[in-house]
Amino acid sequence: MSPQPQPPAATGDRDDLHRLGSAYRRLRRVATFTALGYFVVFLFLSGYAPSMMTSSITGGLTTGLVLGLLQLPVALAAIALYERIARNHVDPLATAIRERAEQAAAAAAPRPERQSRSGRPVWQQPTGGARA
Numbered sequence: 001m002s003p004q005p006q007p008p009a010a011t012g013d014r015d016d017l018h019r020l021g022s023a024y025r026r027l028r029r030v031a032t033f034t035a036l037g038y039f040v041v042f043l044f045l046s047g048y049a050p051s052m053m054t055s056s057i058t059g060g061l062t063t064g065l066v067l068g069l070l071q072l073p074v075a076l077a078a079i080a081l082y083e084r085i086a087r088n089h090v091d092p093l094a095t096a097i098r099e100r101a102e103q104a105a106a107a108a109a110p111r112p113e114r115q116s117r118s119g120r121p122v123w124q125q126p127t128g129g130a131r132a
Contacts, residue, residue, distance in 0.1 A: 016100075020093040027090055031082040038074045042067050 046053055046064060053064030 016093060016097050020090065020097060023090045023093060027082060027085045030085060031078050034078040034081060035075050039071065042071065 045067065053062065053067070055063050057063060057066060
């Protein structure tokens with residue numbers, strides 16, 4: 001016996017899933033371009049502007065060293081930005097979709113069987129004159 005085909009998702013569910021996918025893609029882009037973009041700028045300056053990267057700021061501290069040390073705070077800022085966007089935009093959408101799916105699953109779940117006094121389901125009770 002083949003499984004019953006599932007009815008198509010409601011239009012609102014598809015719209016919400018589309019919005020969730022868009023929000024998640026935007027989240028990945030922002031975080032990736034923040035961290036990776038800074039690193040690419042650092043590499044570009046190292047390769048094409050070595051005089052700027054070796055210029056001294058104070059004492060033995062060069063521009064290249066400062067920019068290199070700033071990579072950690074930029075990466076941490078990208079992580080914080082990722083979490084903030086996820087918490088404010090992606091998580092509420094995912095929670096709403098999950099709650100609707102749980103409600104639909106609960107509504108579609110079969111009801112528990114009625115129990116007779118003997119503890120067996122009603123449909124297993126003998127009928128007629130025979131006693132078990």
